[in-house]
Amino acid sequence: MKIQTTPTTDMDALTSILSNASSESSCAPVDNTVENMVFGGYYILVFLLALNGNALALWIFSRQRGTSSPANVFLLHLAVADLSYVIILPLRATYHLTGGHWPFGEIPCRVAGFLFYVNMYASLYFLACVAGDRYLAVVHAVRSLKIRRARYAHTISFSLWALVTVSMAPLLVTRQTAEVDGLTVCLQLYREKASRKALVSLAVAFTPPFLSTLSCYLLIIHSLRRGSRLEPQLKLRALRTIGLVMLIYVVCFLPYHASRATFILGYAHPDVSCQTRRGLSLANRVTSSLTCLNGGLDPLVYLFGAEKFRGTVRRLFFRDRAGGSGATSAGELKGTHESSVSAKSEF
Numbered sequence: 001m002k003i004q005t006t007p008t009t010d011m012d013a014l015t016s017i018l019s020n021a022s023s024e025s026s027c028a029p030v031d032n033t034v035e036n037m038v039f040g041g042y043y044i045l046v047f048l049l050a051l052n053g054n055a056l057a058l059w060i061f062s063r064q065r066g067t068s069s070p071a072n073v074f075l076l077h078l079a080v081a082d083l084s085y086v087i088i089l090p091l092r093a094t095y096h097l098t099g100g101h102w103p104f105g106e107i108p109c110r111v112a113g114f115l116f117y118v119n120m121y122a123s124l125y126f127l128a129c130v131a132g133d134r135y136l137a138v139v140h141a142v143r144s145l146k147i148r149r150a151r152y153a154h155t156i157s158f159s160l161w162a163l164v165t166v167s168m169a170p171l172l173v174t175r176q177t178a179e180v181d182g183l184t185v186c187l188q189l190y191r192e193k194a195s196r197k198a199l200v201s202l203a204v205a206f207t208p209p210f211l212s213t214l215s216c217y218l219l220i221i222h223s224l225r226r227g228s229r230l231e232p233q234l235k236l237r238a239l240r241t242i243g244l245v246m247l248i249y250v251v252c253f254l255p256y257h258a259s260r261a262t263f264i265l266g267y268a269h270p271d272v273s274c275q276t277r278r279g280l281s282l283a284n285r286v287t288s289s290l291t292c293l294n295g296g297l298d299p300l301v302y303l304f305g306a307e308k309f310r311g312t313v314r315r316l317f318f319r320d321r322a323g324g325s326g327a328t329s330a331g332e333l334k335g336t337h338e339s340s341v342s343a344k345s346e347f
Contacts, residue, residue, distance in 0.1 A: 036096040095189060
């Protein structure tokens with residue numbers, strides 16, 4: 001399956017659309033100073049939050065060699081995906097703080113767009129993998145023990161990296177900057193391509209991981225309500241993790257894909273007014289910025305969803321209570337059923 005099939009052969013057409021839109025007599029120029037300051041500050045804040053959280057997560061998960069569960073493996077790769085995009089957020093911030101001008105040149109623009117899509121869809125698929133692994137751990141605890149192995153999880157993860165990287169590779173070899181009204185615009189920051197083919201690509205990229213994640217979590221909730229053998233505290237942790245992951249989808253991913261689909265369908269339509277076009281563009285930028293928040297929220301998934309990660313964080317930041325907490329945790333997990341043994345490292 002090819003995740004990103006949006007070619008850049010329409011770059012000249014897109015540049016023309018942007019230029020025409022900005023120069024229409026009915027569209028008076030607007031002052032975007034406040035908007036740019038808000039976006040710039042937002043990206044700096046998300047950068048600091050996501051960099052610290054995911055760097056800590058990567059350090060913790062990398063120290064769990066030989067004892068990692070499949071879920072922890074997927075979360076490790078999720079942290080790598082987040083960091084690969086977090087590092088270019090300062091470029092986005094600079095773009096806005098300089099008034100919508102891209103001063104870094106062509107190659108950094110391509111890399112920024114490439115890492116944006118790699119992060120987004122790698123994150124979606126790794127979250128889907130976590131959901132699938134937890135479905136097996138809760139609903140088919142005993143039967144899934146043979147296939148729920150860390151080495152299999154690594155194989156799946158590297159295959160997903162290859163799929164996403166190959167799908168996004170065209171973004172690295174095609175021109176992505178344009179001169180619009182005297183400013184250099186990096187078209188990859190807020191990719192605005194109005195074509196039906198882009199709409200199909202959007203659906204193919206987003207729908208499979210979203211439906212897979214939603215289905216797995218609905219089945220887990222159904223199993224827990226029917227009386228799963230998980231202990232009550234583990235059930236609560238499972239439900240909290242499910243709720244957090246779905247919140248990430250609702251806040252970070254669903255708005256962007258809905259807004260982008262609307263943009264593709266409406267932006268280039270001849271009957272669309274200048275004001276509507278501006279609204280579509282703003283919605284596209286706002287929802288695109290929300291996807292970056294995924295990197296700041298994912299560490300909460302690690303905290304709620306990985307017992308060893310949670311224990312390490314507790315020891316690092318709450319050393320005075322580490323002994324008591326460790327004893328309580330051991331007592332709570334002692335003597336659980338087979339299904340609890342299978343799932344405790346994930347919840």
